[in-house]
Amino acid sequence: MTVEDKKRGRPQKDKQALSKELIINVAKQMMLNNKKVPSIRAISTALNVDAMALYYYFKNKSVLLEEITTSLISDIYEPTGSDDWESELIELSKSYLTILYKYDGLLKTLLSMSSDSPADVFIGRFSFIVNPLSLEKSQEKAFLDLLVDYLHGFSMALACNSTQALALDDIEPPLALLFQGVVLQKKTVANGCR
Amino acid sequence: MTVEDKKRGRPQKDKQALSKELIINVAKQMMLNNKKVPSIRAISTALNVDAMALYYYFKNKSVLLEEITTSLISDIYEPTGSDDWESELIELSKSYLTILYKYDGLLKTLLSMSSDSPADVFIGRFSFIVNPLSLEKSQEKAFLDLLVDYLHGFSMALACNSTQALALDDIEPPLALLFQGVVLQKKTVANGCR
DNA sequence: TTTTTAATTCTACGATGTAGAATAGTTTTG
DNA sequence: CAAAACTATTCTACATCGTAGAATTAAAAA
Numbered sequence: 001m002t003v004e005d006k007k008r009g010r011p012q013k014d015k016q017a018l019s020k021e022l023i024i025n026v027a028k029q030m031m032l033n034n035k036k037v038p039s040i041r042a043i044s045t046a047l048n049v050d051a052m053a054l055y056y057y058f059k060n061k062s063v064l065l066e067e068i069t070t071s072l073i074s075d076i077y078e079p080t081g082s083d084d085w086e087s088e089l090i091e092l093s094k095s096y097l098t099i100l101y102k103y104d105g106l107l108k109t110l111l112s113m114s115s116d117s118p119a120d121v122f123i124g125r126f127s128f129i130v131n132p133l134s135l136e137k138s139q140e141k142a143f144l145d146l147l148v149d150y151l152h153g154f155s156m157a158l159a160c161n162s163t164q165a166l167a168l169d170d171i172e173p174p175l176a177l178l179f180q181g182v183v184l185q186k187k188t189v190a191n192g193c194r
Numbered sequence: 195m196t197v198e199d200k201k202r203g204r205p206q207k208d209k210q211a212l213s214k215e216l217i218i219n220v221a222k223q224m225m226l227n228n229k230k231v232p233s234i235r236a237i238s239t240a241l242n243v244d245a246m247a248l249y250y251y252f253k254n255k256s257v258l259l260e261e262i263t264t265s266l267i268s269d270i271y272e273p274t275g276s277d278d279w280e281s282e283l284i285e286l287s288k289s290y291l292t293i294l295y296k297y298d299g300l301l302k303t304l305l306s307m308s309s310d311s312p313a314d315v316f317i318g319r320f321s322f323i324v325n326p327l328s329l330e331k332s333q334e335k336a337f338l339d340l341l342v343d344y345l346h347g348f349s350m351a352l353a354c355n356s357t358q359a360l361a362l363d364d365i366e367p368p369l370a371l372l373f374q375g376v377v378l379q380k381k382t383v384a385n386g387c388r
Numbered sequence: 389t390t391t392t393t394a395a396t397t398c399t400a401c402g403a404t405g406t407a408g409a410a411t412a413g414t415t416t417t418g
Numbered sequence: 419c420a421a422a423a424c425t426a427t428t429c430t431a432c433a434t435c436g437t438a439g440a441a442t443t444a445a446a447a448a
Contacts, residue, residue: 009412149347181375203443
């Protein structure tokens with residue numbers, strides 16, 4: 001009875017607002033501001049709505065987080081089609097890391113999602129970029145696995161090392177090593193050097 | 195007033211038990227059994243002690259987790275000194291992953307610890323194993339960074355993919371790629387192949 | 389013997405996720 | 419047009435969590 005005293009029941013048709021999109025957007029904004037996953041109550045407060053209202057739109061919190069995660073896909077770097085695959089991969093990696101960094105706490109959600117996750121999009125774009133290398137299937141898989149798990153690990157390290165500032169460029173030497181490995185492997189096979 | 199009704203105050207000298215070590219050991223065992231970080235209350239119940247008793251030994255839960263993490267160091271593979279650095283690194287990596295897998299939820303703790311963490315021990319043993327390669331400082335760092343972050347990422351993937359069984363061997367192709375990169379890089383420099 | 393210190397339990401608070409019911413509009417149906 | 423069904427919301431309540439602070443009791447020191 002302080003100031004607010006919301007009326008129960010379905011709201012009148014005029015100014016209802018509240019929708020999946022609104023909830024997701026507000027939650028995303030809170031993640032950006034507070035650098036952590038907000039509580040259901042915090043989101044609902046920001047929306048000026050009862051906490052349980054969110055459960056009309058999402059079965060539970062983890063579904064909400066999954067949908068937030070899915071909605072991040074559009075932020076992932078879109079390869080230009082240039083044949084400078086190394087630069088393209090670096091660009092892709094950095095944009096992926098930036099997302100994981102900005103929306104801290106979503107990595108676990110992302111990894112436990114079966115599909116529609118930014119990881120899948122990452123994989124698709126990786127394949128596209130790396131296609132001109134015409135690597136063997138198994139080689140490409142090893143390359144990809146090493147890369148994505150590396151990025152996930154790096155992103156966790158970023159998130160935990162609160163002392164350090166974001167040092168995205170730190171991925172370059174390891175990536176360079178990785179790329180050289182792939183390149184040299186191909187060249188070696190090609191001209192018989194050993 | 196069910197059955198138990200513990201006496202308050204300092205216990206008599208005879209059968210006190212309770213110590214840092216006991217708490218840590220019980221907590222570790224619970225992590226192994228339940229595959230997750232136990233709550234303070236759960237640990238104290240297992241110890242048949244009030245929850246707040248644990249706070250006499252640890253400032254807060256995260257300190258307890260840090261000490262658990264530190265205590266895992268002894269489980270990390272000790273290199274034999276063999277000059278087969280690739281096998282040694284694989285062995286080291288697998289033992290590290292096994293720990294991270296068995297004690298799920300400790301990765302975050304580990305990453306935010308400033309020292310005495312298994313990661314530091316890992317780094318030390320890595321350096322030892324890789325020493326005969328006499329890599330340049332920056333090369334060795336890139337190698338290490340790529341490896342540890344890869345392992346951390348892989349371990350997260352393991353922990354999240356609850357459907358799959360532990361597939362430690364899946365790290366071998368990526369590691370092979372990584373190793374080949376390092377090796378070929380050296381050979382190339384050595385005999386001028388390009 | 390008194391005082392201090394050590395080791396414990398009790399009570400309680402503020403988060404958190406969320407189940408279940410009450411409520412009040414809106415839409416559909418007879 | 420009234421009744422029934424559905425939709426979208428608030429309210430109340432619970433279990434769990436970490437942990438602050440005080441009370442309590444035994445042991446150790448003075």
